Amino acid sequence: MVSQHSLRLKTIVLLAPIVLFASVGNVLLGKGMKEIGEVQSWSPSALGDWLARAFTNQWVWLGIASLLVFLLSFMVVLSWADYSFVAPVAAVSYGLAPLLSHWWLGEVVTPLRWIGVSIICIGVAMVSRTPARTTE
C-alpha cells in the first residue's frame, strides 16, 4: 500500500508537465486564433473555411500537440489521484497563462488580475495539503 505522502509526492511531480503543457498550449492556441480571427458567419461554408484556416496554422498545431501531452499526463495522474485534488492544484497554470500572455502576446494584465492570480495560488496551496486520494 502506497503511503499518502509518497502518493502526494508522485502526484505533484506529474503535475509539473500538466501545468507547463496546459499553459503553453493555451497561449499557443491563443496566438494562432488571433492570427485567424473570429468566426464571421455560422454558415457551413464559412465555418469550414474558418476550420481550414485554423488547422493550417502552425501555432494551432503546436498548441494541440502541447495539449495532447497535457492530456496524457492528466490521464496518468487520474489513474490514482482524486479529480478534485488534481484539477485545483493544476490551476497554477491559470497564474502562468496571464504571465505568458503578458510577455509573449503583449496583453495588459492589471493589478487586480495579479491579486486574483495570487488568491488562486493560495487556494491551490490549501488543496495540495489534502490527501491526494480519498477513494479505493
Added chain:
Amino acid sequence: MRTALCLFVVILGTTGGEVAVTHAMKQIGELHHFSPRSVLSFLARALREKWFWAGIGLLAIGFFSLLDLLSWADVSFAIPATALSFVAGGLGARLLLGEHLTPLRWAGIALVSLGVALVALG
C-alpha cells in the same frame, strides 16, 4: 451574452469530459511503472474504455468552444474565466465519482474561484 454562452459550453464540456475521463482511468487502475511499454499498455486500455470516449467527446465540445472564444477574447481573461469549472468539478467529483471533499479542499476550491472572479473583473 455571446461570451457568457460560449463560456458556459466551455465549462460544461471541459468539466463533464474530465469527470468522465477520471471515471475511465479509475476503471483501468493505477499506472505503477513508467516504462514506454507500461505507458503504451495503459493508453491502449484507456482507448478501449467507453467512458474515456464519452469524456473525449465532451472535451472536444469544450475545446472547439474555447477556440471560438479565444478568437475574440483576451487569453488572460478567457483562460482564467474557465476556472469557474472548479466549482462544477468539485460537485461532479463528490456526486458522480464519490470523492470525499474535506472542508479544506472546498475552501481551496472557493479561493480558486474567488481568484478567478477577480481575474475576470480585472
